[in-house]
Amino acid sequence: MPDIEPGPRPARRAVQYLRMSAEHQRYSIARQTDLIADYALRHGFEIVRTYADPGKSGLSLKGRVALQQLLADTLSQTRDFDAILVLDVSRWGRFQDPDQAAHYEFICKQAGAQLVYCDEPFNNDGSVASSVIKILKRLMAGEYSRELSAKMFAAHMRHARQGNIQGQPTPYGVRRQIVGHDGKPKYVMKPGEQKALHGDRVRWVLGPDNELKTVRTIFEMYSTRKYTMGQIAQHLNKTPGSCENDWDWTACRVRGILKSEVYIGNYLYNRRTSQLQAHATWNDESLWVRASVLPPIVPKALFQKAEDWRRRAKGRPRVYTDNNLLKRLNRLLTKYGYISEGLIDKTYDFPASSTYWSRFGSLENACREIGHAIKNRERDESGRLWTDESRLDSLRQLYEQNGYVSRKLISETRGVPSGKSFYKHFGSMDEACVRAGIPVMSLSETCQAALAQRNERRSKHKVSKVVCVSGKIVWSTYSTEEILDGLRRVLEQHGHLSIELIRQASDLPPLSTIYKRFGTLLNAFELAGWSSPRSRIMAENNRQRARKARMERERSSEAAALAGGAAGGQQPPPGAGGRRRASR
Numbered sequence: 001m002p003d004i005e006p007g008p009r010p011a012r013r014a015v016q017y018l019r020m021s022a023e024h025q026r027y028s029i030a031r032q033t034d035l036i037a038d039y040a041l042r043h044g045f046e047i048v049r050t051y052a053d054p055g056k057s058g059l060s061l062k063g064r065v066a067l068q069q070l071l072a073d074t075l076s077q078t079r080d081f082d083a084i085l086v087l088d089v090s091r092w093g094r095f096q097d098p099d100q101a102a103h104y105e106f107i108c109k110q111a112g113a114q115l116v117y118c119d120e121p122f123n124n125d126g127s128v129a130s131s132v133i134k135i136l137k138r139l140m141a142g143e144y145s146r147e148l149s150a151k152m153f154a155a156h157m158r159h160a161r162q163g164n165i166q167g168q169p170t171p172y173g174v175r176r177q178i179v180g181h182d183g184k185p186k187y188v189m190k191p192g193e194q195k196a197l198h199g200d201r202v203r204w205v206l207g208p209d210n211e212l213k214t215v216r217t218i219f220e221m222y223s224t225r226k227y228t229m230g231q232i233a234q235h236l237n238k239t240p241g242s243c244e245n246d247w248d249w250t251a252c253r254v255r256g257i258l259k260s261e262v263y264i265g266n267y268l269y270n271r272r273t274s275q276l277q278a279h280a281t282w283n284d285e286s287l288w289v290r291a292s293v294l295p296p297i298v299p300k301a302l303f304q305k306a307e308d309w310r311r312r313a314k315g316r317p318r319v320y321t322d323n324n325l326l327k328r329l330n331r332l333l334t335k336y337g338y339i340s341e342g343l344i345d346k347t348y349d350f351p352a353s354s355t356y357w358s359r360f361g362s363l364e365n366a367c368r369e370i371g372h373a374i375k376n377r378e379r380d381e382s383g384r385l386w387t388d389e390s391r392l393d394s395l396r397q398l399y400e401q402n403g404y405v406s407r408k409l410i411s412e413t414r415g416v417p418s419g420k421s422f423y424k425h426f427g428s429m430d431e432a433c434v435r436a437g438i439p440v441m442s443l444s445e446t447c448q449a450a451l452a453q454r455n456e457r458r459s460k461h462k463v464s465k466v467v468c469v470s471g472k473i474v475w476s477t478y479s480t481e482e483i484l485d486g487l488r489r490v491l492e493q494h495g496h497l498s499i500e501l502i503r504q505a506s507d508l509p510p511l512s513t514i515y516k517r518f519g520t521l522l523n524a525f526e527l528a529g530w531s532s533p534r535s536r537i538m539a540e541n542n543r544q545r546a547r548k549a550r551m552e553r554e555r556s557s558e559a560a561a562l563a564g565g566a567a568g569g570q571q572p573p574p575g576a577g578g579r580r581r582a583s584r
Contacts, residue, residue, distance in 0.1 A: 015051060017067065019091050332347065391421065396436050
């Protein structure tokens with residue numbers, strides 16, 4: 001029989017893993033894809049799927065959603081590939097412990113998927129030479145990260161001493177300004193914006209006058225008038241124009257302002273250190289960088305007075321008994337109908353949610369003591385655990401209802417998973433939005449969407465309007481003339497005024513505002529040019545009551561005169577009794 005030539009060997013099915021450590025490395029993913037594709041073509045691999053972690057550090061598995069999914073698919077019973085293609089050892093990870101990288105590779109090998117390094121000078125075949133080189137490569141990758149971290153830390157310290165901001169959140173009353181390499185100021189950034197040029201620096205400048213006035217009011221109320229932080233927050237929430245980006249004031253925000261040295265012009269850096277994704281450790285004050293970057297917003301004597309008072313108050317902590325904690329929790333449940341950590345933490349003059357965790361083990365245990373079963377946000381309405389797809393569906397529904405998605409909105413919305421679960425299962429909120437098909441919005445865009453939704457809600461309930469002028473949140477209250485004009489329009493349309501007509505009018509404030517402005521609705525009606533029948537009746541009743549009161553005063557004065565005359569032996573003047581009878 002003639003020899004039969006064997007056909008071409010079928011290509012081995014493989015997946016590729018791509019990673020770049022910084023988002024500004026625009027061509028790293030494309031370069032890795034081209035090199036891996038060339039290697040697969042030369043060695044007979046068919047790439048069936050791609051796992052990519054753009055902009056993710058290789059120091060650990062945290063945040064690398066694609067690698068986590070790759071390991072899960074490798075261990076799955078329905079695995080449809082035999083090899084994993086990676087550009088080099090550093091793309092697999094720059095783990096500080098080389099055994100961690102070896103552990104993940106061993107998991108893949110044990111499951112039957114070979115890990116192939118496409119741009120390394122050795123074959124990953126398990127030989128002694130390849131194993132030695134691979135270990136050295138892993139050590140070199142980890143050492144590169146350590147050296148780069150030391151250099152970056154030294155650069156950050158140098159810039160901090162010069163007054164350049166190193167990524168800290170912007171305090172209330174302060175704005176960020178871009179400064180060129182020559183030290184000339186360029187542009188004051190809005191929330192969510194970032195500098196575009198690598199050579200530019202960011203520094204702090206003073207914010208609007210109304211915010212600076214609010215800061216001085218906080219220090220004066222706390223240190224001089226001895227208000228508590230919760231009372232200060234309540235006062236600021238009632239003051240128009242003091243809320244930044246329409247956020248409510250809380251005792252925690254007030255405490256942060258009282259503790260921050262930026263209000264006496266200082267910028268603090270290196271208070272705590274967290275290098276190479278290690279746990280943050282607090283540094284000694286001798287290691288801090290303290291640079292003067294702003295003119296003082298409050299006098300140093302006032303700041304020191306507030307600091308001394310805060311430390312004395314901190315030295316007298318309030319001690320709650322278990323019974324008192326449960327009673328407060330029960331009152332909160334009766335008032336709102338539900339209990340959550342966010343509700344507890346934002347309630348004034350209430351112990352923190354961490355207190356219940358430390359005293360009862362968890363908030364669920366504390367609620368169980370008062371006979372209330374708290375809703376577990378890790379389960380849906382039917383009691384089943386949330387799956388990744390159901391989490392994404394809830395995220396889509398939240399976006400459709402509100403027009404934006406944020407962690408604060410998730411924490412305040414019932415019936416959706418907690419914000420921590422999105423970070424745990426998807427690495428970040430942006431990644432969860434991408435997986436759900438929702439546009440990733442910047443901080444400024446989210447604030448504008450939240451502002452639009454708040455305005456719509458306030459317009460339905462007819463509360464004071466909120467507008468955005470030149471990127472600033474401005475509270476626009478109804479003036480007296482606007483209220484009277486609205487009442488006149490209602491009177492012209494219906495011929496009379498009433499509480500129901502005021503509630504139905506879209507251009508009038510709530511009834512409480514009218515009461516506070518005019519004292520009563522009848523006063524507002526009269527100023528608008530309408531005297532209701534009820535007001536006429538009440539006016540007549542008032543006149544009758546005044547007449548009766550005057551007559552009573554006259555009778556009492558005459559009785560006193562008669563009593564005085566009788567005591568002195570004098571007779572009442574003639575006709576006095578007749579006059580009294582006539583008056584009756």
